[in-house]
Amino acid sequence: MSLRLIEGGRGHTDAPGLLIHGASQVVTMAGGLRRGAAQGDLAMLDAADVGGPGAPGAPVVACWEGKIVGVGPRDSVEAGLEAHGYSLSRFVRLDADGGVVTPGLVDPHTHLLFAGSRERELVLRQQGAGYMDILAAGGGILSTVAATRHADAETLAAHGRRWLDEMLRHGVTTIEAKSGYGLDLPTELRLLDVAYELGREGPIDIVPTFLGAHAVPAEFRSRPDGTEAYVRSVIEEQLPGVAAQGRARSCDVFCEEGVFTADQSRRILRAAAAYGLAIRLHADELAPSGGAELAAELGALSADHLHVPSDAGLAAMAASASGPTPTVATLLPATTWFLMTDEAAPARRFINAGVPVALGTDFNPGTSPAPNLPLVMTIACLEMKLSPAEALAAVTINAAFAAGVGAEAGSLEPGKLADVVIWRAADVGQLPYWVGADLVDVVVKRGRVVHRRGA
Secondary structure, rough: OOEOOOOOOOOOOOOOOOEEEEEOOEEEOOOOOOOOOOEEEEEEEEEEHHHHOOOOOOEEEEEOOOOOEEEEHHHHHHHHHHHHHHHHHHHEEEHHHHOEEEEEEEEEOOOOOOOOOOHHHHHHHHOOHHHHHHHHHHOHHHHHHHHOOOOOOHHHHHHHHHHHHHHHHOEEEEEEEEEOOOOOHHHHHHHHHHHHHHHHOOOOOOEEEEEOOOOHHHHHHOOOHHHHHHHHHHHHHHHHHHHHOOOOEEEEEOOOOOOOOOHHHHHHHHHHHHHHOOOEEEEOOOOOHHHEEEEEEEEOOOOEEEOOOOHHHHHHHHHHOOOOOOOOOEOOHHHHHHOOOOOOOOOHHHOOOOOEEEOOOEEEEEEEEOOHHHHHHHHHHHHHHHHHHHHHOOOOHHHHHHHHOOOOOOOOOOOOOOOEEEOOOOOOOHHHOOHHHHHHHEEEEEOOOEEEOOO
16 A cells, blocks of 8 residues: 655645545445445445456546545546646545545444443353343443543543544544433533544544433432433433533434333433434334334434334334435444344344444443444344445445434545545455454545554
8 A cells, every 4th residue: 555646746745635546446335325125235336347446447536625526437537627627736646556445434323432441241241140130230331420420521532532543443434422421411511522522633523412311320210200300300401501512413312111211212302302403212222112113203313223123113114214314223233242142133124124224333331342343344244144235335324324424424425525445355345254354454534544554
């Protein structure tokens, strides 16, 4: 892999243009959200069809001042650039060296910011303890809440940078990041503000999500009306403060048996929508809770987990999928894998029903300490029976729509962000095939190289 300048060009630190060439395949994901039989449609340009990566008609990606300005055969893209006033002398050439080029990956479900760790829960699960058993005993989310409330902004930011760097090295250029480990207004605001500032710092773009309804905090649990009182606290105290702060772009609720009911979730999310926040849900992870039905009813961006949706819930999401703004099923295979669950979420049922499927890491300290999104693709292929192409669509264009950024990220199309990954692989089928391998060679964010292997 090498960075090379066109003769007469300018240094790559100040050149406004970047031309990526020499790829074996360019996966564009052009054409919008993927669903049903089109879930695996990559809109791919293959150099083998035109004589190889060095041929005049081989695919290239042209970037200018952070945006995509051309994708297609090299000769026609270069001619088009010149015709529209983009001087080729102002483009740095980046040789993909026969690798696959894809959009930057999008992780639509993370719990990026927290304090402490919960490695001891792995042993408890091996001994038979379930998720709700650990939570009821004061562990799980509640133990992370206790640690996070004592963590200052600087500590949380340092933690966030560590894991963002890990995600970047796996090809991720945009994430959604939830709060939810404060469960009180001051800590929730601190988490949202740190996520927002880390997004401004870059290079990874961050979509902050308010998840005050992640669990019922310890101080409410001793009350006979504890859950209901906490729901009122989220609606009457936390949401107004979050809206006034202006950092969160969406609101999430853990709609689950033993946590928040569908009715309680509906009240919180309707209140959030009144403040202009987009809606998303943790739904049907442990038992059918009405979460999938609620997501479709409210027009949520995504319903996440969906390990055990009801038939009615799947039907509701399928009906939503036929409309202009379908709710995306964001599945989290690393979570069920790490929890040693017997069955994965029914991905094929969603795809067969025409529901768009995305994949996320669910990165968190208890149930998915997994910052590696390509590994999630592998797990999805092995346990959910997604094809490599379906999995790739699920972490690019569909994930972008699930995160609420489908108009700007997730595909290589003129006008969208120049977020690009070059992989050390000659075929897209290899991306999930090499289990856990470090296949990312170069990551480009907004037209600038932000990661190079070995650099």
